[in-house]
Amino acid sequence: MVGGAPAGAAAWRACARARAWTVSARLGGGRRSAAGQGIVEYGIILSGMTALAAAILLLFPETVAQILALIGAAIDSAR
Numbered sequence: 489m490v491g492g493a494p495a496g497a498a499a500w501r502a503c504a505r506a507r508a509w510t511v512s513a514r515l516g517g518g519r520r521s522a523a524g525q526g527i528v529e530y531g532i533i534l535s536g537m538t539a540l541a542a543a544i545l546l547l548f549p550e551t552v553a554q555i556l557a558l559i560g561a562a563i564d565s566a567r
Contacts, residue, residue: 545552
């Protein structure tokens with residue numbers, strides 16, 4: 489017992505608060521869900537762009553190498 493309460497009581501209360509927030513978020517409660525939705529949308533966009541970049545590198549490796557060599561040569565000649 490800690491301070492008159494069982495040792496696991498604080499952990500149980502924290503878990504209950506987390507469950508209450510989860511239920512509130514699922515029911516569309518508050519600003520947290522809107523901010524969370526924005527973060528998820530950015531994550532989806534970022535993962536889509538990553539998949540597209542990986543596909544381009546796998547399908548067109550020679551073309552990508554030529555383009556990067558051309559850009560490198562342009563940078564070197566600009567010095």
